[in-house]
Amino acid sequence: MALTRRALATGALTLGLAAAIAAGPTLPAAAQDDDTLTIAYNVSIPSWDPTVGPSAVNPTIQGIYRSVFDQFIGQSPALAIEPGILTEWGFTDDNTKIRMVVRDGVTWHNGDPLTAEDVVWSLERAGTAETGNPIQFVWSKVGNFAIDGNVITADVLEYEPTLFKWMAFLTGYVLPKAYYEEVGPEGFAEKPIGSGPYMVDEFQQNAFVRLKANADYWGGAPAYETVIIKFVPDATSRVAEVESGASDVAFDMPYEEFDRLKEKDGLSGVTTPVSDIAMIFLNDVGPMLDENVRKAAAMSVPKDLLIDRLLSGYGVPISTLQTPEYDAYDASIEVPYDVEQAKALLAKSGFGPDNPVKFTIQTTRGFKPKDYEMIQAIVGAWRRIGIEADIEVYEIAKHYELRAADTLAPAAFYNWGNAIGDPATSTGFAMFGPSPHSVWDGQELIEAIIPLWGEADEAKRIEGWKAIDKMIADNAYVIPLLQYVQPIIYADTVKVTPNVSGAVMPSLMEPAS
Numbered sequence: 088m089a090l091t092r093r094a095l096a097t098g099a100l101t102l103g104l105a106a107a108i109a110a111g112p113t114l115p116a117a118a119q120d121d122d123t124l125t126i127a128y129n130v131s132i133p134s135w136d137p138t139v140g141p142s143a144v145n146p147t148i149q150g151i152y153r154s155v156f157d158q159f160i161g162q163s164p165a166l167a168i169e170p171g172i173l174t175e176w177g178f179t180d181d182n183t184k185i186r187m188v189v190r191d192g193v194t195w196h197n198g199d200p201l202t203a204e205d206v207v208w209s210l211e212r213a214g215t216a217e218t219g220n221p222i223q224f225v226w227s228k229v230g231n232f233a234i235d236g237n238v239i240t241a242d243v244l245e246y247e248p249t250l251f252k253w254m255a256f257l258t259g260y261v262l263p264k265a266y267y268e269e270v271g272p273e274g275f276a277e278k279p280i281g282s283g284p285y286m287v288d289e290f291q292q293n294a295f296v297r298l299k300a301n302a303d304y305w306g307g308a309p310a311y312e313t314v315i316i317k318f319v320p321d322a323t324s325r326v327a328e329v330e331s332g333a334s335d336v337a338f339d340m341p342y343e344e345f346d347r348l349k350e351k352d353g354l355s356g357v358t359t360p361v362s363d364i365a366m367i368f369l370n371d372v373g374p375m376l377d378e379n380v381r382k383a384a385a386m387s388v389p390k391d392l393l394i395d396r397l398l399s400g401y402g403v404p405i406s407t408l409q410t411p412e413y414d415a416y417d418a419s420i421e422v423p424y425d426v427e428q429a430k431a432l433l434a435k436s437g438f439g440p441d442n443p444v445k446f447t448i449q450t451t452r453g454f455k456p457k458d459y460e461m462i463q464a465i466v467g468a469w470r471r472i473g474i475e476a477d478i479e480v481y482e483i484a485k486h487y488e489l490r491a492a493d494t495l496a497p498a499a500f501y502n503w504g505n506a507i508g509d510p511a512t513s514t515g516f517a518m519f520g521p522s523p524h525s526v527w528d529g530q531e532l533i534e535a536i537i538p539l540w541g542e543a544d545e546a547k548r549i550e551g552w553k554a555i556d557k558m559i560a561d562n563a564y565v566i567p568l569l570q571y572v573q574p575i576i577y578a579d580t581v582k583v584t585p586n587v588s589g590a591v592m593p594s595l596m597e598p599a600s
């Protein structure tokens with residue numbers, strides 16, 4: 088049976104999913120009209136609570152979460168901060184209190200009004216360690232909330248300069264107090280409700296989620312009545328999905344496939360530099376305790392070659408965890424590509440091609456374009472200088488589990504997202520040992536970072552983070568690789584607005600005129 092752009096073979100898995108799911112739940116048949124949009128997504132939703140668990144900080148999932156739930160503060164596709172559920176927010180002049188105003192007229196998907204009480208409950212819950220919010224150490228810095236109509240005030244228990252930025256970022260979602268307390272965590276997971284542009288209609292773990300438009304959405308009803316998001320972790324299968332017409336939109340496929348598909352009749356493509364970066368975490372265990380090994384590993388990665396040969400030129404090489412768009416980007420910080428110096432450093436520690444240093448490097452495969460192939464190439468470059476690394480493939484969810492437990496391998500590939508561009512959310516949380524998102528526990532780095540968490544002088548804070556970035560680069564505590572350029576392929580019947588955060592959102596898509 089031939090597949091059309093808007094139809095799936097009844098009772099069978101699509102061509103694209105066949106490679107990804109050998110057996111599983113039956114996918115819904117897509118409506119054969121312009122009211123339905125089908126997207127092949129590269130990751131599944133592990134939980135419908137966007138505020139708890141390690142996966143809550145997965146940047147890729149946020150596009151789905153933002154379709155169902157609203158954040159305290161909004162963000163445009165160009166990353167500009169804008170009103171969300173809060174229409175006003177800020178610190179008092181002495182930074183001892185915060186004041187927020189809740190938007191009027193917002194309703195939950197069950198018809199109940201969204202109130203200031205929901206906002207306070209969501210913030211208090213996020214700041215309570217027992218709830219498992221991975222950003223709890225930010226949310227817990229305000230308390231003693233008071234409500235006067237739609238106005239909320241609270242005490243600053245510890246000054247956090249990025250507090251309101253986080254309200255537009257990971258885990259910064261408003262949840263329905265009364266409904267959540269009525270149904271409990273399990274009931275909420277089975278039937279989640281938010282206040283976002285789409286409502287969850289049906290969900291099958293690791294297979295798909297079907298969303299229905301929220302006609303009463305405060306920001307205006309979305310363009311598509313129905314959205315089907317199919318979870319297709321295999322990149323080849325996502326290519327097949329969009330090429331066969333089984334999906335209208337697919338993203339994060341190999342760039343050579345993007346270049347091929349965008350020229351096909353009926354398809355279009357767009358690439359956008361996004362706020363995700365490719366990096367290799369270095370865990371302070373085993374051989375990574377040797378600075379010569381770390382530095383040699385960092386300076387022997389041929390970043391330009393990776394971008395040119397594997398990513399078809401789509402990517403920006405970086406030497407810190409900041410991209411050119413971030414607040415603390417410093418172009419003067421550079422880790423040179425120097426194979427001979429790398430060999431000399433390894434020789435100082437007694438290593439070389441005849442006596443290689445050995446460790447494991449972990450990576451995803453197909454989650455990001457050419458992720459596995461990049462690590463293969465890096466391992467090949469390392470082998471030539473005296474580093475023998477065994478590749479271990481894992482799913483992205485496993486990465487979060489291992490990182491939270493500080494049990495990553497000595498080296499681990501990851502894509503780090505920082506949609507708000509603040510150095511605290513890139514360098515800070517990735518490299519501050521006590522953070523659940525870091526695996527480098529060096530005391531010198533911890534002590535250097537601590538004063539910046541509460542620095543009220545913004546210029547001094549940013550310069551402080553630049554100094555931290557230089558310290559990290561000089562000591563090779565992490566290996567930044569590149570800023571991603573996100574490839575999206577879509578049917579000519581769809582108009583796609585790219586999102587610089589990298590979050591692929593159906594609310595940013597509409598039928599092409």
